[in-house]
Amino acid sequence: MSAEIPVQSAGNVTRLRLRFRDWRRTRPFWAGLFTLLGGVPIAYFPYATLKLGTMSIAMATTAGAGSLIIGVLLITLGLTMWFQKATRVFAGVAAILLALVSLVVSNIGGFLMGFLLALIGGALAVSWAPARPQRGAARQESDDAPLDPAAPPAAEDSDGGRRVG
Incomplete structure (x- = not known):
């Protein structure tokens, strides 16, 4: 490869994947996903008619409205x-509180699937902390300005590069 040949840019899929990865790393992505997925069975099962062979099972109860509210909130x-x-x-x-309430209100928390997903998602959200910025990305100062205004000027190496003393 010579210097005259331009570097091929990444495709749209790669660019979107990298942007999504950067977006995902700056927020509690897995906590949100587990919580969101936990709300689906909690809201779905009270209104669904499940079929086992020729027998249909309807879980519709008076708690259906409560289940729908809990699921939508999750x-x-x-x-x-x-x-x-x-x-x-x-x-x-x-x-976490809505997952615990769903045990009583909505068919054992969506047959424990929604309860466990919402509980794990809530715990992940509470325990998530933003990452520290990377060392190289945090410093965007120019080479002429010192890193610390109160620090003495940096000494120069023999090759002309700056050293923090």
Whole structure:
């Protein structure tokens, strides 16, 4: 490869994948996903008619409205964890409390599937902390400005590079 040949740019799929990876790493992504997925069975099972062979099972009870509210709130909290990462602790605690309430209100928490997913998602949200910025990316100062204004000027190497003393 010569210097005259331009470097091929990454394709659209690769670029989108890298942008999604950067977005995912700056927020409690897995906590939001587990919480969102936990709300689906909690809201779905009270309104579903399940078929086992020729026998149909309807789980519709008076708690159907409560199950729907809990499921929709868990889905909303999962999306909140993704797009409002500053409220992750509140959303995590609320997800844990709604998961516990779903045990009583909505068919043992969506047959324990929704309960466990929402509980894990809430715990992940509460325990998530933003990553520290990388050392190289945090320093964007020019070479002429000292790193610390109170520090003495940096000594230069024999090759002209700067050294922090």
